[in-house]
Amino acid sequence: MADVEPSQAIAPPPPARPRAISRERMALLFAVMLTTAAGNTAMQSVMPSIGTALQINDVWISLAYSWSALLWVVCAPFWAERSDRRGRKAMMALGLVGFIASFSLCGLMLWFGLSGYLTAFWALLLFAVARSLYGGFGSAAPPAVQAYVASRTPRSERTQALSLIASSFGLGTVIGPALAPLMVLPGVGLTGPFLIFSAIGVLTLIALRWRLPNDEPQFPARGKAYDAPYSGSPTSEMAEDDEEKDEEQVEPHKLRWFEPRLRPWVICGLLGGHAQAMVLGISGFLVLDRLGLRDTPAEGTGPVGLVLMSGAIATLLAQWGLIPRFNLGPRAASLSGIAISAFGVIFLGFADDLHSIALAYAIASLGFGLFRPGNTSGTSLAVTRAEQGQASGVTASVAGASFIYAPALGVWLYGHSDWTGFGLIVALCLIVFAYGWASLQKDSLLTRDRR
16 A cells, blocks of 8 residues: 555644734723723713702703613614724724713813803703714714624634623723712812713723724625634635535625514513613612702712712623623523512612612622623624624614613602602513513524534
């Protein structure tokens, strides 16, 4: 028998997976999300006190966010699709510009109102107009960050990767309320957090433009062949497996919210998101009421910030600790999270001092900290890699839809009866759990790598 050449006897090694996202790049992505999250929660810490100082009804303060949230729902999918063509970096930069412009103008309008240069009506109206810049243009950043990460991680690792990005929001919600009382400075007063976080946004934008390389969109707008993050070439071995062909060569179409693949995740995200938005909307005013701080609103910034910070720490525990420690898949994280949230909201309804309010809010936030990344990763895993940009847009718009009227509705119900508001929130959580148990796909199927 003829000798076999070594080159013929040894099979060629499989194509190596491209390197994961580097630490430096992940840090930049983390910073983009962190800045916007910290700024927004710092704003939420001071807005109940600002509204009380301006003698504006609580419901109108909550409604001031509605136009911005509606714009977020409309614009987020548009920017997500555009990121497939123009690149993720460009959309992240646009989102930061929207954040900076919005926060600068919001702070200025509220300062005019608190200083007496504008009536309370005009101050709040101009605040809502300035806030719309965040909904219209700030919505470009989160879908771009999510799509950047989702398109560069295999299916089995995507829940953890997206959880890390989601945790940047969690960390931001710790930092924002913690720093907000320190940013109430002489001369600018309660509007200090707006102006300071605008400056932080400028620094983040400079770092992003300087350090994150210009990215080539991984998937052409019309869904032609592309390089998957873990394949050797656009066409390697695609004809060998029908499942792989479905994943890599499917012709992408415009994703609708309620198409069969996404419907269960979207419904759960909408209902659970409304519950979370109501809790967030009520929490600041609940602290002022139960601690008797309505007559001294400036003193409410610290306690409100402490409650929000306790919730943020619990969210981080869920996203940095529980999800990776127990390797929770999308379904498990979503269902366990929404059940824990329901228990936390019931506890919050009985809480009447700062310690119990903070603990109850932390339990509810722990649950939502499991639910949110579970729902996000479930939406991502329900579609192909070529559709990740659109999927991230759906996720962002669903999240924005929760804040169009839910916070104001929650505050209005709370103003009439504590338990009417809390009862609706608990009911939403229980509906999500029941529907999700029956409809969400099993984790063993969702997280299975396709090769």
